[in-house]
Amino acid sequence: MSYTRTDLFSLAVTLFLLFYNNHPLEGKLTTSIPCLTEKLEQKLYGESPVFIWDKTDDSNRPVRGIHNNVIKRWGVFPKTLRETFLKSFSKTAMTVDADRQTRIMEIQWKKVFLEMRNTLVACPHCKSETFIDVNSSETRCMECGKTIAKPNMLQIGKEKVVLMNGVKIYASITKAGGDYREITGNIVADGSKPGLLVLQNLSKDVWVGVTRSGATKNVEPNQAIPVLQGIKIVFQGGNQAEII
Secondary structure, rough: OOOOHHHHHHHHHHHHHHHOOOOOOOOOOHHHHOOOOHHHHHHHEEEEEEEEOOHHHHOOOOOOOOHHHHHOOOOOOOHHHHHHHOOOOOOOOOOOOOHHHOOOOOOHHHHHHHHHHHEEEEEEOOOOOOOOOOOOEEEEOOOOOOOEEEEOOEEEEEEEEEOOOOEEHHHHHHOOOOOOOOOOOOOEEOOOOOHHHHHHHHOOOOEEOOOOOOOOOEEOOOOOEEEOOOOEOHHHHEEEEEEO
């Protein structure tokens, strides 16, 4: 699909509005103007735009009491999302002659959202959806604020999938070129061992589990493998993951 620079910028603005319920360029600079003339609008949104969370320019920061949604939500969503918006609305990316390399393409947004899905879980305290910070020893639930200890994760290449009860594993993880919409695994509690989680094989493929001692065992469709650190799983096509 072909995009113009304007299309890519509009996509970024729309996504920002969906996540933060605030326009990315509407902060202190816009609220300080009693009457937004066409000339001022052209300057603030076209000629000299300033992202409200720009790393080096704080002249257009959100105003408390007006931009409460974005103030509350900015630090709640995963770091990868924030960094992508910072790049999308950098002054370099928003220049009139910005090239395609400085704008975030649709495929890059897709990658970000898949990474976010890999960390989306139900809070064990309030059951609301929240994101796990895979690089931190603990995470605070975005709804109830309670601490969630760092859970086990499935690492395959650079990707990490949080392994908590109810999490789904998708074919994009277990198969080379797999469909990101196809569910191939599910994390559930082991009914015979309290506190133990297992990864169910919901695919039609045979996985191979490798213990820390090197012993192997086939994991047939509808069978499960325990979620324990050090266990490796060889998926279809040789894709290998490890529980960390």
